[in-house]
Amino acid sequence: MTDWVAELARCTRCGACREVCPVFALTLREPDVARGRLARIEAADASGRLTHADRRALTRCLQCGRCREVCKADVRVPQIVRDAKYRGGAGMGAAQQSITYLLADPERLRKLTDRARQFAVALGRATTDGSGMRLRFALPYLEAGRYLPKLPKQSYLSRTTGRTAQGERRLALFLGCGAGRIFTGVGEALDTILATMNLTAAVPEQACCGLPAWGMGADDAAREALANFLTAFGGESIETILSPCASCTAMLQQEMTEALSDTPLADAARIVAAKVSDVFVWLRENDFHPPRLSLRVAVHVPCHTRRGVRGGDALTPLLRATGARIVELPAETAADCCGMGGSFGVFHPQEAREIGRKKMAAMLAARPDVIVTSCTGCLVQLRDLADHFGATVPVRHGLELLSG
Numbered sequence: 001m002t003d004w005v006a007e008l009a010r011c012t013r014c015g016a017c018r019e020v021c022p023v024f025a026l027t028l029r030e031p032d033v034a035r036g037r038l039a040r041i042e043a044a045d046a047s048g049r050l051t052h053a054d055r056r057a058l059t060r061c062l063q064c065g066r067c068r069e070v071c072k073a074d075v076r077v078p079q080i081v082r083d084a085k086y087r088g089g090a091g092m093g094a095a096q097q098s099i100t101y102l103l104a105d106p107e108r109l110r111k112l113t114d115r116a117r118q119f120a121v122a123l124g125r126a127t128t129d130g131s132g133m134r135l136r137f138a139l140p141y142l143e144a145g146r147y148l149p150k151l152p153k154q155s156y157l158s159r160t161t162g163r164t165a166q167g168e169r170r171l172a173l174f175l176g177c178g179a180g181r182i183f184t185g186v187g188e189a190l191d192t193i194l195a196t197m198n199l200t201a202a203v204p205e206q207a208c209c210g211l212p213a214w215g216m217g218a219d220d221a222a223r224e225a226l227a228n229f230l231t232a233f234g235g236e237s238i239e240t241i242l243s244p245c246a247s248c249t250a251m252l253q254q255e256m257t258e259a260l261s262d263t264p265l266a267d268a269a270r271i272v273a274a275k276v277s278d279v280f281v282w283l284r285e286n287d288f289h290p291p292r293l294s295l296r297v298a299v300h301v302p303c304h305t306r307r308g309v310r311g312g313d314a315l316t317p318l319l320r321a322t323g324a325r326i327v328e329l330p331a332e333t334a335a336d337c338c339g340m341g342g343s344f345g346v347f348h349p350q351e352a353r354e355i356g357r358k359k360m361a362a363m364l365a366a367r368p369d370v371i372v373t374s375c376t377g378c379l380v381q382l383r384d385l386a387d388h389f390g391a392t393v394p395v396r397h398g399l400e401l402l403s404g
């Protein structure tokens with residue numbers, strides 16, 4: 001694992017990160033900006049112990065990477081915060097530990113989804129657009145009124161797992177928990193698109209990419225998820241692994257090699273990480289001809305696309321190629337996080353909504369016909385925000401538009 005001491009020492013305390021940090025913009029508290037977080041980690045490292053307040057403070061970072069974009073010393077704040085969480089067991093209660101454990105394995109994840117579906121009707125009331133429900137009462141780490149997406153009777157993965165690849169390219173799909181278990185339209189849209197290219201992608205058995213566990217500092221659960229991913233997707237028969245969720249893509253392309261660097265899976269992780277492609281980047285590079293669309297579209301580019309996905313944002317240019325009008329957002333909000341920020345949205349739901357409210361307000365003010373993103377985590381947060389604004393504009397995954 002990386003030794004962060006030298007990198008922590010590079011922080012000049014210049015304060016440039018104060019201009020961009022969404023959490024600092026909300027609270028104006030020095031402990032909530034990159035500079036304050038790094039000082040806290042440095043002090044804790046020097047004293048050899050993280051206090052409860054330190055651990056709690058570490059959960060107040062979205063790990064959005066905005067600070068890194070402006071940091072002239074190139075201090076990798078999100079990675080340093082994440083690593084400190086692991087060392088300090090930041091705020092990880094029994095509930096989070098259980099969830100990260102359940103997500104890591106296909107069978108455990110399937111049972112978790114089935115159980116959630118059984119209880120869903122009693123927990124919430126349907127939203128007006130029918131895409132999900134609002135919680136009737138608060139649950140651990142979920143406030144009353146929180147939007148949760150509807151769980152389908154049959155998930156995309158339950159219908160397609162075991163399918164083999166067809167066509168000239170040896171493609172495999174890694175759906176992630178969101179597209180695989182909840183948003184069935186994402187996988188179906190990709191199947192439609194690939195069919196126009198005379199291709200079918202294989203769907204190996206799969207669970208979580210490990211990002212929720214990794215982001216919370218639950219490294220053992222993250223490594224278990226990644227080991228399962230490598231078992232399923234490590235075969236030489238797979239040429240390219242398509243991922244429709246920006247957060248999963250960043251985890252598999254970037255963080256997987258770091259997470260497994262000191263394990264016997266390090267070499268396999270490097271080889272397989274190179275095969276993972278953001279689905280929109282792949283479509284752009286492989287002569288996909290998008291349909292014609294006559295829509296005003298607001299695009300939310302996920303933080304993981306900005307700072308973690310090879311090839312960056314390919315969804316926006318693909319949408320432009322359809323003839324759709326991409327609405328301009330004010331410069332100060334265009335790059336903003338939706339507020340989900342992995343475990344930030346779990347530990348600080350109200351602040352997460354406050355952070356996202358600014359972004360949603362800017363998008364709605366542009367009067368789009370549809371709001372689009374490429375991360376299923378952002379999709380949940382954006383639907384929650386739109387619902388709280390009482391907006392009826394649909395929030396969709398980019399593939400659902402590109403499939404025509």
Ligand code: SF4
Binds near residue numbers: 011012013034038071
């Ligand atoms: S911008 Fe970089 S160097 Fe400046 S205070 Fe923030 S983290 Fe430190």
Ligand code: SF4
Binds near residue numbers: 024032037066067077
């Ligand atoms: S990663 Fe985002 S939330 Fe965390 S300190 Fe940097 S700008 Fe702030």
